[in-house]
Amino acid sequence: MNDRIRVLDVSGLQTYAYGHRSLMWWGTLGMILIESTVFALAIGSYFYLRGLSVTWPPHGAPPVLTYGTINTGVLLLSAIPNQWTKHQAERENLRGTRIGLVICLVFGAIFLAIRGFEFGALQTSWNTSAYGSIVWALLLLHTIHLVTDFIDSAVLTVLMFTGPISGRRFVDVSENTLYWWFVVLSWLFIYATIYLAPRMPP
């Protein structure tokens, strides 16, 4: 056996990384795939049930557009603070990250509040028909994601104020934006299904 052995010395490697290099990104992506599948199947169920119906909605009017559309605007607008926060985090600017996270939380509170009104604007209860059940389900599924995103952003915000801060915390903030993008993009599909589809010809 050769007396000299070869070693791969990795001691200089960085101990965290951003974007798709981070394991958390992959974990978040896995979750996004799962939740996207849930949404896709729920939207599929909506159109399946619609295909079986003569009139849709079966009784009553389609959901009122106001609150949902406003909220869509708010969600899309929140792109700006969210992306800005991501850049601050990746630059490891603590002050910028803190400010950004607080602004994102404010946006979050606003769209949660408006979401409350959206449920009323559905013009149907969940138990009167399969139509009512599926639109409530779609809105509720998305709201659950809004709520969990809000809560975990809030926790992250507090952590960035109290510390302990490390590089990995900035990675968490950056990955949080990935999850938030999913919440916004998935909403566009759900918005189209709940609000626009019943106004289209079958």
Next chain:
Amino acid sequence: MHSAINTAGPRAHEIAELMTLFTAVCAVVYLIVIGVLIWALLRKRARARLASEAEREIADRKARHVITWATALTVLILITLGLSDFFVQRSLFTPPKDPLRVLITGHQYWWEIEYDHPDPSQRLRTANELHIPTGKPVELVLTSRDVIHSFWLPSISGKKDLIPGRVNTEVLIADKPGLYTGQCAEFCGLQHAKMRLVLHADSPEDFEKWRQQQLQPGREPATDTERRGRTVFTSTSCVLCHSVQGTDASATVGPDLTHIASRGTIAAGTLPNTPDNLAAWILAPHRMKPGVQMPATPLPPDDLGALTKYLASLQ
């Protein structure tokens, strides 16, 4: 008779022939693959020969060849089987010309049967036992009042589900007269196992005779006991669920009993239609079929006897 292999109608024949083809092909494929596997396991190998890199290359190349051909053959076999299936499917799904239409509604745990006819007075209602004329297509129109059931007479045809809120169809054609049985083929609750079907395939003349008789209202009681029995029937809980044409009883929750005595079985094909069984069934149906919807009807013995006599008279 209730066998998908021992068949008694052209549709079941077609399926049985397709089954034979598939089984034969699959059996041959199996024997070949297992044969090669056993050869591979047991073949003597000169270890020295396979040791060299070049020899391994040759062996691998040969294996690649064999596998490519085997895969191509597999695809060919699947295409053949697929095509055979396609032709049978096309034949089975061709709507029949001028069929006799029978509406069947599934219940927990019995079959409601109504022979359709443009003239409402020619519509015939019965339960659990179906009669069809041989040689003529019968189109079943299938739905359910409660949960999903499935109609299956293996000797005659494939099965079709009875789904609440949906209407399905299945076609029956029997070759020759005979008695064919089946049972509900979709798990439907506690007495799924005892929701049987009985089919009488009659010659066209016999069928017409049966049909005419079934169109009559319930036979008038001839003796005092039978009259007493009818009084018991119309004045107790029986009329909450059952109907007898010609009396005031017209509920459709349970089977129509107008010609109950003409049926060979009761309790959805699971009990021979004898006075003793009738009496036991009326008294405590859950003893024979725990979970059945029909409640117990505790009657004093004289009333029960009279009722049984009356029902036995409803030919």
Next chain:
Amino acid sequence: MSTVQLQDKRALEAVWADPPGFMGWLKTVDHKRIARRYFVTALVFFALAGLLALVMRLQLARADNTLVGPDLYNQLFSLHGSAMMFLFAVPIMQAAGIFLVPLMVGTRNIAFARLNAFSYWIYLFGGLLIFVAFVLNIGPEAGWFAYVPLSGPQYSAGKRTDIWAQMITFTEAASLIVAIELVVTAFRLRAPGMLLRRIPLLVWSQVVTSFMVIFAMPAVMLASSFLISDRLVSTQFYNPAEGGDALLWQHLFWFFGHPEVYIIFIPALGMVSEIIATFAARPAFGYLALVLSLAVTGFFAFGLWVHHMFVTGLPPAGMSFFTAASLVISIPTGVQIFCWIATLATGGAIRFTTPLMFVVGFFFIFIIGGLTGVMLASVSLDSQVHDSYFVVAHFHYVLIGGAVFPLFGGFYYWFPKLTGKRLSERAGKWNFWLFFIGFNLTFFPMHILGLEGMTRRVYTYGADTGWTPLNLLATIGSAIIAVSVIVFVVNVILSLRRGAPAGANPWNGTTLEWGTSSPPPSYGFADLIYVGSRQPLKITPLAYVTGLPTRMRTSLATTLADARPDHITPDPNPSIWPLVTALAVTVLFIGSIFTPWALIWGSVPVTIALIGWFWPTEKQARDLQACEVKPEEGRAPRLVEIGP
């Protein structure tokens, strides 16, 4: 494997060992210990579900038997199916991944190790939920796929179906979490140099399976959530009277249900590849074909689901597509079978050990199941045998032949690695033959019973049907299976007590798990290596990896395509939070069986637990601070020669 040892084992042990005693057992995040838990629990569920089947077989041994009434019988088959599918088959295949994938890719722990611990606890609690319900006579009674309206609010009284539906939520959440861990481990934690084309076939099978889990399980979670809400808060998803549809359940369930059986089957194919390669003394023939076949099978599995609905009255043209897809999916499986036979044919002398015997049994049994599957792909043939004992025969042939036999082969093969002891080969042969004979005696007659009109899920049948003799035969067979399982259990117990020590590589395997001790130490490998081939143990490693911080648990994250070292990532320390969170989640899930408000108040403890889990501890902060190398400070790895 070389005897060079660069790492200080004591230092590694100090950092990677679990705290002692019961607290250590509760707090562990060691993938090996958690895998062991999964194995034991899943096998217990297997035995219990098997007992349920034995009772069913005793009832069916005679016509008009009165051993078991309809209500109990319905609970028996519902729990047998549910336990086998949700509590045994999927968890145990994932457990094999949890144990083997990190070892086979040459890393010290699975990704997201605390989530791994959490997944076990919610799996356990979900399984306990349903078995306790059964013992209390409120077990599910609508079958393992619970068709509506039978399982709906109108026809399934009480909480039975709600308990079943919530068990699904527990177990599917566990599976989804494990799936993400396995993908991330296989994609990003491989030893440097383990290129995609050097990844072991078992790891590929686990990756494909994990993706299937990710896309299939949401369907059953959605379906069962719709069912619970129909039952609890009167939604109308499945009620045709209010615009719902009974077939919506079937579409959603089978969209999950068909991939589910491949989720069970594909990991077994990975085991078959590894076992054949070892005992035919050559690497599996057709590596690329085998990997592509796994991927194609996994993908196509999503296009078959309607073949479970061929008699529901769907349009024939639509059904034809699913017939075609159901036929086509046999092609990649066929390719794999051909490759394995080629491996056996062109290898060295074949060693007929117990693992290989079980794999041979797999061929004999699974291929029959696959061929009856080809029959079932035909709408016309299916219209006769659907929902009959023919189908019962088919799926037991493919599931037991295709998954359980390779699994038992895997037990005998990897038991030494897991426990450090060898199972008795003699008892193993008895185990195999009893299982093989018992299985065929039990299930082959069922093909005929189905063709003779015997429907599924019947608690009894009349003597006039003529079904008695074959049923009796099947019952006798099931008793033989029971004996074989007893032989297995006795073999395990005695081997653990008195078995010969196994040594690191008792079978002369070539994948990385055989390159560490049996059982592996808490830190997996003393030295991480730089892999240079598909059979890393056959050649001296290209290099050993040094330079990972030793004061805390760390792993080396590598790139996806070419496994270049990318960054150093910390591994979690033992933690009680996964268990605490699992308990909180259990309260939430069980609460929501009874009231929808549980979703609200139940979330509070869950949120608190998750915050506790996520919040960095002082020790963590210090360690991270001490070892931190920012991206802009990072230096590329260096390959150097050391020594005299």
